[in-house]
Amino acid sequence: MNERELLRVLDGLARPRVLIVGDLILDRYVDGEVSRISPEAPIPILAARSTEDRLGGACNVAANLRAMEAAVEILGVVGKDQIGMELLSLMRGIGIQTEGCVVDAERPTIEKTRMISGVHQILRVDWEKAHPIPAPIETGLLAKIDERVATAHAVILSDYGKGVLTRRVCQAVIAAARRARVPVLVDPKGSDYTRYAGATLVTPNRKEAEQAIGRRLASFDDLPDAARELMRIASLDCAVITLGGDGIYYLDANGGADRVPTQARKVFDVTGAGDTVIANLALGLGAxxxxxxxxxxxxHAAGIVVGRLGAASVTRAELRAALGERLTQRSKLLTQETLATALAEWRSEGRKIVFTNGCFDVLHAGHVQYLREARSQGDVLVVGVNDDASVRRLKGAARPVNAIDDRMYVLGALEMVDGVIAFPEDTPLRLVQEVTPNVLVKGEDWADKGVVGREWVEQHGGRVHLAHLLPGRSTTSILERAGQPPGAAGIARPNC
Structure with a gap:
């Protein structure tokens, strides 16, 4: 499923009601600067500047769902303390229903304090009593489950191993969800997944899955058997295994499986990424x-959130913008099949098509000016790019500096470029004939050399335009300044 189809899904996505049961945590961030070491011990001194309190644990799952405009209720336990009051207030402030939360006067509200210097976390302090909740508190929580599950479209068990999700609580929630015929998703903890027996699915990361099945997942080939083993252990309908930078693997009830590559453009902090995944899975299944x-x-949502500091969430608008950005970018990177489709569409709209080509190995200002002038000759600019093998034949074994995927991606990011396609030949003649542009553009240094494809273009009513060159800009000079031997750069032109 491509970004265009996902955008349509997102635009039509309902706003289901999701119930979350799990460990409630307050995340506190202390930001400051480390500039010296303590004279008392070999430890850094953090000169604190600010503090920020955020929703953590199951509360962060709830925050992610609210950001995606779901209706959310949460069940859990807080202490009879100031932290607990603040945590409940933060949740209510963004529209999370907390009436089902139980107060335990003997148990402090869980607080995690992270000390941050710049972009680095230098220390975490946890205030907690991570033992199973006592029987009276468990009974109070159990009494609230059936009524709330009955009004939900999906249920999440968010297990941080802090004692709220006892076996009785897990089984009560799952049984109620089964009766109500709503999916129940589990973010698991520990190695005993029998506690989650009968759930719809679990979402362990790779390490957690290895712990649950008792063996390493050395390669992608190990994932199908691991997913089936998880489904067998806990009598699940499906299994989802998050793989960090390798994306997400899933196996559904009908045997459908896939590994979806990561969508992260940058990774700043993976804190809470699992919360974003299970929240958006519940949103989707509930809808x-x-x-x-x-x-x-x-x-896609997780790919956004790992680019932010600490536990964070993604709004519908942000997810839509990210999908739109990727759609714009990817739709420019053409294959033989999509090129034909794009050309037919542009011609049906009466657009004047411009074509140019080159290696575009190390992009510089001369390239940008050249491409902008090329685009000014028509309505649509298609750029043909020599693939890596043809660049090596033309430029030598040291080239290209940047592989074809990177070169195409960078070109596709330029606003004046409408389409980018690779070609394997040493000349673009076949591609020129396939595109049959209204305008064929080359640099003015080709005036006396014979532009490849000129005859074809002119025979079909088009023309050739020789673009001006920006003096002093060349791939050769860039590579020489970077320390590459001059001969490695070959003959540099603004479109090479």
Whole structure:
């Protein structure tokens, strides 16, 4: 499923009601600067500047769902303390229903304090009593489950191993969800997944999955058997395994499986990424999506959140913008099949098509000016790019500096470029004939050399335009300044 289809899904996505049961945590961030070491011990001194309190644990799952405009209720336990009051207030402030939360006067509200210097976390302090909740508190929580599950479209068990999700609580929630015929998703903890027996799916990361099945997942080939083993252990309908930088693997109830590559453009902090995944999976399943579609939306959302500091969430608008950006970028990177489709569409709209080509190995200002002038000759600019093998034949073994995928990606990011396609030949003649542009553009240094494809273009009513060159800019000079031997650069032109 591509970004265009995901955008349509997102635009039509309902706003289901999701119930979350799990460990409630307050995340506190202390930001400052480390400039010296303590004279008392070999430890850094943090000169604190500010503090920020955020929702953590199951509360962060709830925050992610609210950001995606779901209706959310949460069940959990807080202490009879100031931290607990603040945590409940933060949740209510963004529209999370907290009436089902139980107060335990003997148990402090869980607080995690992270000390941050610049972009680095230098220390975390946890205030908690991570033992199973006592029987009276468990009974109070159990009494609230059936009524709330009955009004939900999806249920999440967010297990941080802090004692709220006892076996009795897990089984009560799952049984109620089964009776109500709503999916129940589990973010698991520990190695005993029998506690989650009967759930719809679990979402362990690779390490957690290895712990649960008792063996390493050395390669992608190990994932199908691991997913089936998880489904067998806990009598699940499906399994989802998050793989960090390798994306997400899923196996559904009908045997459908896939590994969805990561969508992260930069990774700043993976804190809470699992919360974003399970929140968006529950959103999708609660809205009636198939698992594979929900996984793809969740994967895109997680790709955004890992670019932010600490536990964070993604709004519908942000997810839509990210999908739109990728759609714009990817739709420019053409294959033989999509080139034909794009050309037919542009011609049906009466657009004047411009074509140019080159290696575009190390992009510089001369390239940008050249491409901008090329684009000014028509309505649509298609750029043909020599693939890596043809660049080596033309330029020598040291080239290209940048591989074809990177060169195409960078070109596709330029606003004046409408389409980019690779070609394997030493000349672009076949591609010129395929495109048959209204205008064929080359640099003015080709005036006496014979522009490849000129005859074809002119025979079909088009023309050739020789673009001006920006003096003093060349790939050769860049590579020489970078320390590469001059001969390695070959003959440099602004479109090479």
């Amino acid at each position: 009636g999506l198939e698992l594979g579609v929900a996984v793809r939306l969740a994967n």
